[in-house]
Amino acid sequence: MLNALALLASYARASFKGQLAYPGSTILLGLGQFLTNIIDVLAIWLLYDRFGAVKGWAIGEIALFFGLVNISFTIADFISRGFDVFGTDFVRTGAFDRILLRPRSATLQLIGYEFRLTRFGRLLQGIVLIVIATTTLPLHWTAQNIALAAWTVSGAVALFFGLLVLQAVLAFWTVESLEAVNALTYGGIQAAQYPMSLYPDWFRDFLTYVVPLACVAYFPVLVILGRPDPAGAPGWLLPLTPAAGFAFLAASFVAWRVGVGKYTSTGS
Amino acid sequence: MPQILVQDLAKTYRVAERDPGVLGALRGLMRPRWRTVDALQGVSFSLERGELLGFIGPNGAGKSTTIKILSGILRPDGGRVEVDGLVPWRDRVRHVGRIGVVFGQRTQLWWDLPVADGFDLLRDIYRVDPIRYRKTRDELVAMLRLEKLLDQPVRQLSLGQRMRAEIAAAMLHEPAILFLDEPTIGLDAPSKLAVREFVKRLNRETGVTVLLTTHDMHDIEALAERVIVIGHGRVLADSPFEALRANVLAERRLFVDFAGDAPDLALPGVTVRSREGRSLELAFDPRAIGAPALIAAITAGHAVEDIHVEQPAIEEVIARFYDLHGAAEA
Amino acid sequence: MTDFARPYLSAFSARFLLVLQYRAAAFAGFVTQAWFGGVKSMVYAAFYASGAGAAPITLSQTITYTWLAQALLALLPWAPDPDIVASVRTGGVAYDRLRPIDAYALWYVRALGWMLARAIPRALMMAAFAAVFLPLIGLSDWAWKGPANAVQGALCLISTALALLLSASMVMLTNILVAATLNGRGLQILTMPLVTLFSGNLVPLALFPDWARTAMLIQPFAGVFDIPCRIYFGGLTGVMAWTGMGLQLVWSIVLIWLGHLWLERVMRKLEVQGG
Numbered sequence: 018m019l020n021a022l023a024l025l026a027s028y029a030r031a032s033f034k035g036q037l038a039y040p041g042s043t044i045l046l047g048l049g050q051f052l053t054n055i056i057d058v059l060a061i062w063l064l065y066d067r068f069g070a071v072k073g074w075a076i077g078e079i080a081l082f083f084g085l086v087n088i089s090f091t092i093a094d095f096i097s098r099g100f101d102v103f104g105t106d107f108v109r110t111g112a113f114d115r116i117l118l119r120p121r122s123a124t125l126q127l128i129g130y131e132f133r134l135t136r137f138g139r140l141l142q143g144i145v146l147i148v149i150a151t152t153t154l155p156l157h158w159t160a161q162n163i164a165l166a167a168w169t170v171s172g173a174v175a176l177f178f179g180l181l182v183l184q185a186v187l188a189f190w191t192v193e194s195l196e197a198v199n200a201l202t203y204g205g206i207q208a209a210q211y212p213m214s215l216y217p218d219w220f221r222d223f224l225t226y227v228v229p230l231a232c233v234a235y236f237p238v239l240v241i242l243g244r245p246d247p248a249g250a251p252g253w254l255l256p257l258t259p260a261a262g263f264a265f266l267a268a269s270f271v272a273w274r275v276g277v278g279k280y281t282s283t284g285s
Numbered sequence: 286m287p288q289i290l291v292q293d294l295a296k297t298y299r300v301a302e303r304d305p306g307v308l309g310a311l312r313g314l315m316r317p318r319w320r321t322v323d324a325l326q327g328v329s330f331s332l333e334r335g336e337l338l339g340f341i342g343p344n345g346a347g348k349s350t351t352i353k354i355l356s357g358i359l360r361p362d363g364g365r366v367e368v369d370g371l372v373p374w375r376d377r378v379r380h381v382g383r384i385g386v387v388f389g390q391r392t393q394l395w396w397d398l399p400v401a402d403g404f405d406l407l408r409d410i411y412r413v414d415p416i417r418y419r420k421t422r423d424e425l426v427a428m429l430r431l432e433k434l435l436d437q438p439v440r441q442l443s444l445g446q447r448m449r450a451e452i453a454a455a456m457l458h459e460p461a462i463l464f465l466d467e468p469t470i471g472l473d474a475p476s477k478l479a480v481r482e483f484v485k486r487l488n489r490e491t492g493v494t495v496l497l498t499t500h501d502m503h504d505i506e507a508l509a510e511r512v513i514v515i516g517h518g519r520v521l522a523d524s525p526f527e528a529l530r531a532n533v534l535a536e537r538r539l540f541v542d543f544a545g546d547a548p549d550l551a552l553p554g555v556t557v558r559s560r561e562g563r564s565l566e567l568a569f570d571p572r573a574i575g576a577p578a579l580i581a582a583i584t585a586g587h588a589v590e591d592i593h594v595e596q597p598a599i600e601e602v603i604a605r606f607y608d609l610h611g612a613a614e615a
Numbered sequence: 616m617t618d619f620a621r622p623y624l625s626a627f628s629a630r631f632l633l634v635l636q637y638r639a640a641a642f643a644g645f646v647t648q649a650w651f652g653g654v655k656s657m658v659y660a661a662f663y664a665s666g667a668g669a670a671p672i673t674l675s676q677t678i679t680y681t682w683l684a685q686a687l688l689a690l691l692p693w694a695p696d697p698d699i700v701a702s703v704r705t706g707g708v709a710y711d712r713l714r715p716i717d718a719y720a721l722w723y724v725r726a727l728g729w730m731l732a733r734a735i736p737r738a739l740m741m742a743a744f745a746a747v748f749l750p751l752i753g754l755s756d757w758a759w760k761g762p763a764n765a766v767q768g769a770l771c772l773i774s775t776a777l778a779l780l781l782s783a784s785m786v787m788l789t790n791i792l793v794a795a796t797l798n799g800r801g802l803q804i805l806t807m808p809l810v811t812l813f814s815g816n817l818v819p820l821a822l823f824p825d826w827a828r829t830a831m832l833i834q835p836f837a838g839v840f841d842i843p844c845r846i847y848f849g850g851l852t853g854v855m856a857w858t859g860m861g862l863q864l865v866w867s868i869v870l871i872w873l874g875h876l877w878l879e880r881v882m883r884k885l886e887v888q889g890g
Contacts, residue, residue, distance in 0.1 A: 020412070023409065024409050024410060027405070027406055027409040028406065031395065031398055031402055031403075031405075031406050034398070034402065035395075035397040035398060038397075045805075046804055049804030049805050049807070049808075050804065052804075052805070052808040053804060053807050053808045053811075055808075056808045056811055056812050056817055057817075059812065059817070060817045060818050063817075063818045063822060063823060063824070064658075064659075064662050064818065064822070066824050067662075067666075067669055067670060067822050067823075067824070068662040068663070068665055068666040068669050068670065069665070069666045069669060070665050070666065071661050071662050071665045072661055072664065072665055110391075111391065112391065114353070114358050114388070114391070115388075115391065115393050117357070117358040117377065117381070118356060118357075118358060118381050118386050118393075119381060119410050119411070120378050120379070120381050120382030120410070120411060120412075121378070121410055122378070126410075197642070197643040197646040197647060199643075199647045200646050200647040200649075200650035200651075201650075203647070204647060204650040204651055204654065207651060207654050207655075208654045211658055211661075215657065215658060215661035216657050216661075217657065220657060281358060281359060281360045281374060282359075282360045283298065283299075
């Protein structure tokens, strides 16, 4: 474990060094990231300005959902670049062979493939949202709430990471149309930024039981906001739901093993 | 117990056949048609510690498949492989820590990183002891003359420079076995020589076992004491190269420059391959007439300015060999 | 006349037919956009449920607007033409200076072909999904509805064509910026938020605060999507519709004129540098 972290640290050093060779470009791209993401906040503001309210949710509450989801995705995105580009950069080019030729786990090497500093733009947006939430709501960042937020974020990171692993698994069978998985990653952020009570039941069920985005944002954040679930989920259950993100990640890695087995028996 | 043991190795690929066009693609999705390709059909050989083996054969003969299986990234359908007591695909992580692999067509270094940084990263990946690493790296850098390249990003290197760096990268963790897949492909002449020189030295001085596949017969000629010829997924020959040459194409060539016009020669067991002005190229079977006897016979009757004996080029030997086995490239 | 147009027509159709072949990319784009359209529609529905009276357009119009936006995403001026970026990087731009034709027109028709070929398969798939499939499975409330009437439908077609001309003129400005700076990196990430916000792709421009609505309609990005869409569902009729199309035309002419001047200067500079 310690050894794995040490290796990731050396990967990170190498990756940062490469990117900081062009600091201007990195900063510019990061700012672009920030702009691209901050307009989503603007969209929420525009809708509140026009309609006044949405099903009893304050804008600050939505900002809290949205902020935590984006911070989670930034972290997942930061550590999963190798899986994100797995089809194009590893399977199609045969570079996955090189990964298999090294005496470390493929997962570790793919995580270390690249750490993109430009992602700070989205992180910044997430922080802005948390600040909006904190200043407009009577929100108490007690130790308990901070711990719950951290637990929520870790579950969401696991979920998003799992989605990107699944996208990589698909690449063992086809390298075309992989971007369709973006519907679940980028689209998932879009869906998870709003309270689930906005959605029809079937969609809420999909986001709870199939791709459990609700479990790593909506349910635990309800506890931080001090609100019960309008749909009636028991209160004791809400803070436990981020565990679903880890279950999803575990399932993704089962699929990953099947994919690697397929690769090593066909060589393609 | 040999260091590498390969018995009855078999590997079959299933290839999806697809009709052209959208309809064809759709039909392929519904009911795929498969064609099987037997890449390996019972390949067996063994290798002792410190041997240097050349693996030759036409494209699609099974060279790459064998290397991939031996290096643990491909699982065979049948047969047995043990490398230093490990089954490569079953103990992959432990196995690959003990071998070095260079694929001529692919880089294992990091495109944007300076060579030295890539080496450092490999040190951490292979968990090489830092003190030991420094010593090995400095030796490799000196042997492969990489001093001036260390600070350059890999993408700025020429192909020959990069291949030297690749080979060093494969040896940083001091593996006991080195697999080289087409290491000289596309290189300029000096780089080819440098690569061959290094591989030879490595094998002689440190006893590293080397298994090399190549298209370039000069690689084989310069390096391999033993060759395996593979065709259609089978081992067609496994012998010292000289023995292969003697069995397949035993004849020698005699080049003679006469003082005057080249004469007509009629000697038993000797054929004239070409005649040009005062020069003559003869082919003879050394089992029928020895080179000294033949030279004596010629110089006895004619004034000769220059004379030398050559063996047929290795390409010719191999081409003849494939002809005999009907194993030429499809 | 036909002979004059021939090089441009063939440049257009060559690009159009080539890009049309990227079916896998089109399918992936469609799946993502269908998801986004669906989520956005549900969110709008929730807001309308809370305060429909405050909105100048109906929920059904907003949902149709959302599907149209997803369908025509590829018509928006997101990024410089990747062909131009590649040709700037490899130095191939030099050849465009040597040809006896107008470089601006050549690049412009290629951009048109690129955008149209990307847009058509995506729009068809999105229409099949949102306008046909959704009503069939009983989700008419969430469907992409037809135009307000036949006249509005016809006007919308004209306006969409104008949107394409305008959008291509904006792509040209980014192309020229790439040629002028010899660097295409990072440009897309700056144009993206701009286009998303001002074209109506983020939130229909009709839902912007009242004090901003007129300004939003006049600014050039309204012409690449919002105006044809409002004509489609009857938000702009009669004189207002023609005014909207006039705006599209005026912006197109202005931007083409500016782009033409700028490209000439850039090309001359490239010549001096021997780029």
